[in-house]
Amino acid sequence: MITRQLSELSRADLPIAGGKGANLGELIGLGLAVPPGFVVTAGTYAEQARAWQFAEHLTAPIAARNWEAAAATAAELCLHGALLPAVELAVRDAYRELGAPLVAVRSSATAEDLADASFAGQHDTYLEVAGESALLLSLRRCWASLWTPRALDYRAARGIDHLGVAIAVVVQRMVQSEFAGVLFTVDPVDQRTDRMLVELAPGLGEAIVSGHTSGDLYHLSRPLDAGKPGAGAPAITARERRGAGRPAPSDALVHELARIGLRLEAHFGCPQDVEFAFAGGVVHLLQSRPITTLRDVELEAIPPLPPLNRMQRRLLESNDNDRFPVAPKPLDQWGFGIVLPAVAHTLQFAGFAVDEAELRASAEQVWREALVPPRARPTLRLLALPRTVAASLGHDWMGWWENEALPRILDACDLTDLGAMDDAALLRRADRIAGVLTETLGKRFEGIVGQAATLLVRIPVVFAVGRKRAPVIMGDLVSGLRTRTSEVNEALFDLSRKAVGAGPEVTGPLRDGRPDELRETEAGRAFLAEVDAFLAEHGYRESTGLFLSASMWRRDPTPMWGLLRGLLDVSEPPSEAAGQRRYRAALAEVTRAVRFIPGLGAAFAQVVERLRTAIVFRERSHFDLARLFSALQDIIAALARRLHERGHLPVPEDIFYLTRAELRSWLEGQVPSRGEVERLVRRRRATYAVVNGRWQKWAFAAGSQGGAADVLRGVGASSGVVRGRARVICDEHGFERLRAGEILVCRYTNPAWTPLFTLAAGVVTNTGGAVSHAAIVAREYGIPAVLGAAGATERIADGQEILVDGNEGLVTLLRPANAGEVAHG
Template identity: 40%
Template sequence: MKAERSRESRDETGRLVAPLDAFGHDDLAVAGGKGANLGELVRTGLPVPGGFVVTTRAYELVARGHDTREHFERAELPADLAEAIAGAYAGLGGGPVAVRSSATAEDLPGAAFAGQQDTYLNVVGEQALLDAVRRCWGSLWTDRAKAYRARLSIDGTGVRIAVVVQSMVEAEMAGVMFTANPVTGDRAQLVIDASSGLGEAVVSGLVTPDHYVVGASGHVDFTPGRREVVIKGASGGGVSRETGAAGTAERLPDAVVEELARLGRGVEAHFGRPQDIEWAYAGGRVHLLQARPMTALPPPPVGKLNPVQRRLMTVLLEYLPERPYPIDVTTWLPYGPAGLMAKVTSSFGIRGAFEGFLREEEGVVYQLVPPKPRPMPRMLLTPFRLLARARRYDPARWTEDPRYRDFLREAKELAARDLGSMSWERLVRVPREVLDVVQPVAGLRMDYLPGSGLALVRLLVAVRLLGRRELFGDLLHGARTRTTDANEALERLAQVARRTGALDADPLPPEFEAGLRTFLAEYGHRETSSPILVTPPTWADAPEAVLGLVRSLAGAPPEKKEGEDALDRLLRHPRLRSERRRARMRRRVAAARAGVAFREDSHFSFTLPQPVLRRSLLEIGRRLVDVWVLDRAEDVFHLRLEELETIADVTALSADDRERLREKVRARAAKREELTGVRLIDPAEVFPPQATGDALLTGSPASGGVATGPVRLIREPADFGRLNGGDVLVCPYTNPSWTPLFQQAAAVVVDTGGAGSHAAIVAREYGIPAVMGTGTGTSVLQDGEIVTVDGGAGTVARAT
């Protein structure tokens, strides 16, 4: 009866066992990722050891609703399945075989599953083979495999597993080959790691392998390995490990390296993307054992940057501390501050300065590429236009502009809307309405920035002529801005926290909680990490970031730096004795401060609608959760705005449409997870390494002075509360929301940015040393170590 049921299942669903060449790239559901890829290689005529696949049909036959490792390891195989496996094994000659798991969710772009399921080498005999097949099935349900799937948001109930069985290659040398450089991302280089014996020693990291880097011209750079261990097939089955010895085996012959490179390029060309290939060399022949897409591959090098590109990239790196989501790329990124700056620079006669700087792969942002600004013919008239605007538009009066008043009114109307009560048709239009509201701000920036810049230049020239250049930053520090207001409000909260013990209380004292609510109502729209992305939370979304700032400020009251003190010192200059000259200097200082205030306050106001955009997207996400398209509201970030706008009625989505959207989200989430540790660009390409001498680190001098203190690594807003007074703030980036930390820090060291970046400007205003553009500060410096920062020399040294 059991045999009859299994035959019925086989007849209805397809073959249980089939040769490798029966499968191709489209047979993932039956052969799994490894089996489908290997079958494709066999069909292409590449040198792959003979073998067969125990298909997912066989797994389903044995599973029968069970999903535990123990079930499969104890399961009795139906007689005809065992016979089919035995027959296929005999067809290979009945000798040693390699038995590898091949799940339907592995060896895919974004989900390699490397090492998650089991492999058994040098399996000898029919019974040992059947046991290995069972163990491969069971490995789909190990804790590590389940955790890996959960991390990639892959539903385990939909995953099946096949088993690949191949003739064993008793390798003289073996290893892995990458058809792109896995460290630098250079697609023109091919990298081969090799060692004596079976490739398992290289794959599992048991040895330091010989390392070959093959350039586009065929030139090979060779670094010998150490062969700490040699893995070989043992007589009777299984493998043995022997202690190796460096230099006991020769390097691969040049002809073999050339053959590997040729085969690797062929595999890459066939699959259309860089490949991670396992290979073996035996009896004068190269064998390909496995091929899968390379994962976590860095973007290719961008090449040498010109000065303008390097300046723009310092800004973009500071703006993009994290990888944008598809919803960022189609909403706030092109229409928010970056899009606004693209319009502003275009109005000044420069095209492409803030456009086209992101490259996507499989729907996910993969690389930050240098913009290529291009002057337009009208740039010749730009100086005259700038002067005309500077004379017409006074930054001190920009809030009286009707465009600003209209913007504020519309932003408040947006914020007052009840998104939860809207119909889907109405809700899905809200994001575009938000983006439309912010567009007039570009006109305000175009008109008032020239006056701001001119006022700053006039003051700088004046103080230079007086020989008091060092007062410039302190004079600007007296500007009254919305950032200043926020900082003072935080200081008042810190005073309440000190008085009430709020930061150690649960629940929060009523006085402090009321103060926090008031603060967030006024300033809660400030970004926590990036001003050009919509997906990161705001202060209101993540009040713990505000509490972290309060905790830092509550530790010790910050020292005040008053701009009026600098102005008084300047006005005592001998050449400013006449009241007329003193009045003119006061006007210049006031105009420069108004320019600074415009820069800060227009950004503050410009981001007012951003929380509405974020809330509307999350409300859309919640409704997609209700109809089983998403698992979490935040998963909506993996979709593009136009993909959401095509949904006419969320409650009427067909099953096919729901599945299509779910798969799109899953694939993009997996790709994003794959790229977790991959930078958008190598910082060394923007901030070239410099000779450090005795210093631990070098960067761009950004704010003069020397200070010594303990390093405090602040990688994200959640770390704000760790900064103590007198610490050296070391961080990957900053933005205006980080400004209160500068009141406590003894010095600032930042991975990104330059002398004109936000961190540098604020550091100069607070009179603390700053080193920008270190590229690697957060990885080189250790939390708590005592260092000396020389902001004038751009160095960070170990304190002596």
């Protein structure tokens, strides 16, 4: 059959309905509330795939592990191939029999929701689908999601035959839920089998499942005799409210959900991850699958966060959220071991004493709950800090960089054939690069110390314009700067103009998110040459911080393609002249106000000019230092391939779960057995999940603040007021979701994010200040920005209408978000 009703299915129908469809049928058979619907069977997909000759088209790229080529080929067939007439007719008929309502269209692969591989997030879900044409398009997209590079890599890592996997598609009536979310019948975050965990939020649950928002957390006790007749009832033991003023469901509904979860666990025989919706006082079940992260996996010791002094806490809060949005993996600690001595050098340069033993211990850590800066003790040298800052401001740092630092960097990163080098030579090259990075970074930080002059500049600014307007004027004083960040953004905009000028043969694949298709036309190949030239010059741009495990654009241009897609609809680049005008106006206003104090106006202007020069130096040197990280990434990638080809690593990416010492010993021949390696990687993956959860939880707690439920307060970093739809972007993979005229809401930004400002009508971030990357570019582009609005990404829903007041530093939350976004589930 082409379609089957959910009510006809059970777990025995996994080969027909996939994991999701079979489980939903099983839930209906238990008498539980499940939205009605039907399944387009896996056999239908298989028949359609044969008609499209999938095996003939995909065997070669799969054999070559060329996931991008396989994905592009499959997407072309799924989205543009002719549907079999019988398939189209059957789907239309089943939809009409359902009443042609708004529906959710969910992928359901036959290898999905198994006890050892949940496939969570690998295939696509579409919500609020209306009409037969939209349903058929969503069906095609779900089929295509079986072949994304992400899904291919996931299956390959688990030894699952790609061509042997089929996909069913579940079509269900939408539940217009009051609250929705996820229940875990055991706590997978803290690895606690004695309690349950619920995360929920108002509205649809896909925003939580896909990671687009964070809900309120409920911790519930789990009866010792759970699942047995006469067992005790679960009880709420703690709540973590992540959205001030959010409505909440009744405790009775949460308790009912927990009881249902325990019933499902007893029925399926293992802990369950249950997606649910509350509507009309009823618990509706949307999915139930095994929790695969609790299969007797041992966790490694995670050092607790040590007591922090006031200085450490301030440095931690100002840096971790902004520069390190996710927790580091074990091999990333190698990078921190390179950077920490430079940080210590800077503290000593400023007048603090640093405990060297503590510094070494910190550099050798495998796991961290947060990146704690070195403990520093003030010395008498700190009294000379004003003179130190003044000397730093007066030094020609750009001259030093051009004449001394940059040549050393380029020499250390010289182009060479890594494949021709043996393991020992690669490690020696890595050590050389690390040494240059540590030394150059420490000296560069001496130049960055000069930016402490912002505190000195603020005094006459407050005197001139008052405390309320001071943040905006401070921002305007560093507007109109020509930085390396703005140069990269301009080059990317110019690249988008070349795409538009090349016509539909180039813009079509870009808009469809299939840049691999550019190789098929002459115009496309010419544009790819332009892209290669762009990446050669500007590809040293990180997306999620300077982690060794986070590839830069030149290695993984996915974020760049997302940015280009958005820039296709932008007709004009931002004007540099506007920033210059704001700078001159702000300088004139302050100098006029202090003209009664002899010499103060001229001294103020001189300090501001040097501060501007220091910021330009910061941006330029940051970009060039990224070359060193990129060169280290190239070496690690080469070593990962070798270890994988020698049979030591299950997949190359597992190298990041090794420590630096383990990597060196493996390369010297001291490799554990394959079974031990697999257990090590499995243990490290499980530990990382817990560490990253704590990292995110600590970051949220550090940034949370009180205040009215519908107003957030931050720093008015770029003046102006704008009202519009919020687009919450979690990471670089969401760049393409931003549309022109929307307000960008994100936890942090680094230079890689700033091309989005060409599209955005305004910017709101959890962290940042008047001289951060985001502030400088927002002022250059002339869009209102409120930075440092703690908790913004938690309290602003994706799609919600908000008012951004860059003059007052306020964000007002207006109407709720509309549902209907694509999600992964």
